[in-house]
Amino acid sequence: MQRFLKVFRLLALLSVVIAAFAVVLVVQGAGEVHASLIIATALGVGLTVLLGTGLMALMFISSDSGHDDEAAKIHKEDDEA
Secondary structure, three states: OHHHHHHHHHHHHHHHHHHHHHHHHHHHHOOOOOHHHHHHHHHHHHHHHHHHHHHHHHHHHHHHHOHHHHHHHHHHHHHHO
């Protein structure tokens, strides 16, 4: 769990940076920008990046911990029976 929290902090920082970059691009590209557009862009991009990277991190950490090997053994035993 400790390892995931370290990785998740870095992913949260990455998410904030990417969301800020997306907001800058929207502000530069649009003529008139409302606050709701900036908030929607920041939340949408930030949470999407955080969700995607968080799920991938969980997948890799689960694979490294050996939990996937145990599940694969159970699945093979069911197929053989």
